[in-house]
Amino acid sequence: MADKPTKGLADVVAASTALSDIDGQAGRLFYRGYDIHDLAGRTTFEETAHLLQYGTLPTREQLSAYGEELVRGRTLGTLVEANISEIAERQAPMEALRTLVSLAGGDDPDKDSNAPEANLRKAARLTAQQPLLVARYHAARTGAVIPAPDPSLSVAANFLLQITGRTPGEREVEIFDTCLVLHADHTMNASTFAARVCAATLSDMHSAIVAAIGTLKGPLHGGANEQVMRTLESLDAGAVAQSVRDRLAAGEKIMGFGHRVYKTEDPRATHLRQMSRELGEASGDDTYYRMSKEMEEVVFETKGLYPNVDFYAATVYHYLGIPTDLFTPVFSVSRMSGWTAHVIEQHADNRLIRPDSEYIGERDQKWKPIAER
Ligand SMILES: CC(=O)SCCNC(=O)CCNC(=O)[C@H](O)C(C)(C)COP(=O)(O)OP(=O)(O)OC[C@H]1O[C@@H](n2cnc3c(N)ncnc32)[C@H](O)[C@@H]1OP(=O)(O)O
Numbered sequence: 001m002a003d004k005p006t007k008g009l010a011d012v013v014a015a016s017t018a019l020s021d022i023d024g025q026a027g028r029l030f031y032r033g034y035d036i037h038d039l040a041g042r043t044t045f046e047e048t049a050h051l052l053q054y055g056t057l058p059t060r061e062q063l064s065a066y067g068e069e070l071v072r073g074r075t076l077g078t079l080v081e082a083n084i085s086e087i088a089e090r091q092a093p094m095e096a097l098r099t100l101v102s103l104a105g106g107d108d109p110d111k112d113s114n115a116p117e118a119n120l121r122k123a124a125r126l127t128a129q130q131p132l133l134v135a136r137y138h139a140a141r142t143g144a145v146i147p148a149p150d151p152s153l154s155v156a157a158n159f160l161l162q163i164t165g166r167t168p169g170e171r172e173v174e175i176f177d178t179c180l181v182l183h184a185d186h187t188m189n190a191s192t193f194a195a196r197v198c199a200a201t202l203s204d205m206h207s208a209i210v211a212a213i214g215t216l217k218g219p220l221h222g223g224a225n226e227q228v229m230r231t232l233e234s235l236d237a238g239a240v241a242q243s244v245r246d247r248l249a250a251g252e253k254i255m256g257f258g259h260r261v262y263k264t265e266d267p268r269a270t271h272l273r274q275m276s277r278e279l280g281e282a283s284g285d286d287t288y289y290r291m292s293k294e295m296e297e298v299v300f301e302t303k304g305l306y307p308n309v310d311f312y313a314a315t316v317y318h319y320l321g322i323p324t325d326l327f328t329p330v331f332s333v334s335r336m337s338g339w340t341a342h343v344i345e346q347h348a349d350n351r352l353i354r355p356d357s358e359y360i361g362e363r364d365q366k367w368k369p370i371a372e373r
């Protein structure tokens, strides 16, 4: 007889990983032993992706080779090209990405191999393609002609260029790059777990990533960043505190607050709050930042909850000119680096992930023919 399950697998250690570690009491996050506070603002997304996928911060030569691989990967295959316009017309952003990554699996030259070298090549291609998929999806649905990927630009700069259609400022690129670093990996979060469950059947990397994208989409996970912006837009700037109190009193969840693991401030929120303030002030209208601060105070006062990574990410993306329904796709652009690294790690030391369940249904039922039911 199985033990009583922990609802939502809270506190269950479901996998071993050398990729990231969280101290939820102290509010600390590490990627392969490096404190997120040391990485954020000092290490580029490309270096972070290399750290996760290859295991080390790259030397200059390694970074240059990896950067070139990412630049070469900024291209879409024939299956994706043939379908992206229709998908953009008919599917919302995260659904479209789920479909497009699945199609990209069909285009991938390494699709039939889970070998370590093939997995590394697929990880780089998926990391390179994800921002392009988001930009091309957005262009297809708006009819905009977007600039072609610029090989001289970083992942962050190229994405901002393609989404906004204008050359981003240096500080905007730095800030967006830091966002990508902050979202890259996070232990056994729901989408990473989904990817690992899929990979552990010895299914392929693209299948695992499709599972992860579908899982990230939900508002209790990555989908919360979009909902944060929708909440801010729905509030009267002069009555934020009262509206939030009313919503909490009515039993509503306020998106962007609370976390399964952090019992104190999410260390990523510390950076995102600061970047939101900076961009809000630079924009000349920091209303959404100030409203966010007020929400944060009221939610803490009323429920003792802290903002998670999604809360201030919303206003940062807003100030950077990213459309609200692309906030969760932006999360996937970064998390692709972590998801793929987890698939590599799972395949390297695999055992099927198949937990037990507690049976709570009827027993000893007596079968009757259909005429007697
Ligand atoms: C990248 C990420 O995935 S970060 C998380 C993004 N998700 C969100 O921001 C959605 C809002 N937050 C939540 O729903 C939750 O805090 C989660 C999903 C993140 C964590 O969930 P769990 O660990 O299962 O906590 P759970 O949902 O059981 O909450 C515990 C208690 O805090 C309350 N609570 C948790 N989060 C919130 C919130 N955002 N607003 C109001 N109350 C909340 C719950 O209602 C519950 O109260 P109760 O014990 O009186 O019923």
Ligand SMILES: O=C([O-])CC(=O)C(=O)O
Pocket: 183, 185, 186, 187, 188, 189, 190, 260, 261, 308, 309
């Ligand atoms: O860890 C989690 O449960 C959610 C989260 O913050 C993330 O995926 O970044």
